[in-house]
């Protein structure tokens with residue numbers, strides 16, 4: 071299906087007139103930065119068994135879990151850079167065309183692209199936290215140094231360090247959850263960018279926003295479980311191509 075000029079224009083007019091617009095992103099927005107999605111053909115979960123990210127496994131086998139975490143999320147993905155879709159969202163935040171950005175991604179690319187207020191629904195690889203004294207480490211160079219020896223030890227107390235992202239069977243950080251649902255319920259336009267909608271509770275955000283009156287704009291390379299049930303405007307295509315087209319139509 072070709073990207074429809076009319077639908078792009080319609081989306082742009084809605085965004086321009088919207089008093090409160092939320093952007094909600096998933097792994098699809100980072101695919102063009104070289105980061106594979108989790109599901110679908112070349113998805114990470116087709117290559118690796120996600121059980122190494124179960125929180126109980128992490129505490130029982132910290133070394134084995136950290137070896138995969140470092141390989142996948144630091145040595146490999148840590149070199150990724152924001153792509154045009156991330157850059158457009160950073161400019162839209164600066165122009166107050168989006169009022170909240172909620173991401174499921176832990177790749178830190180929205181932060182690198184310049185978004186000042188990123189609601190990290192699943193946390194981020196950009197921060198380590200000590201499981202004993204709860205001190206956090208944000209400095210990339212210090213993180214790179216600390217994970218040279220696995221499992222990494224807290225420089226303060228020697229406790230086990232953990233990437234500050236949400237492991238399977240872990241709770242979503244209360245503040246991120248609270249802020250996300252409040253923003254979704256306040257939204258007049260809610261943009262879904264590059265997510266399969268497979269993981270809860272994040273996947274509840276678009277239907278919740280729809281229930282409270284938002285118009286749903288979905289950007290994805292393929293239809294999802296949202297497309298028929300929740301989406302009002304479906305823009306099929308790569309996130310960078312569609313986001314650039316929307317930005318152009320906003321001029």
Ligand code: APR
Nearest residue numbers: 096097098101107108109174264265266269290291308309
């Ligand atoms: N542009 C836009 N969308 C894309 C692109 C692209 N270039 N490439 C792929 N997609 C779409 C896919 O069609 C799919 O719908 O992005 C979506 C990626 O889906 P998932 O891999 O399931 O990623 P996501 O929805 O973010 O997963 C949610 O699952 O494993 C957990 O915590 C992890 O945050 C993650 C959560």
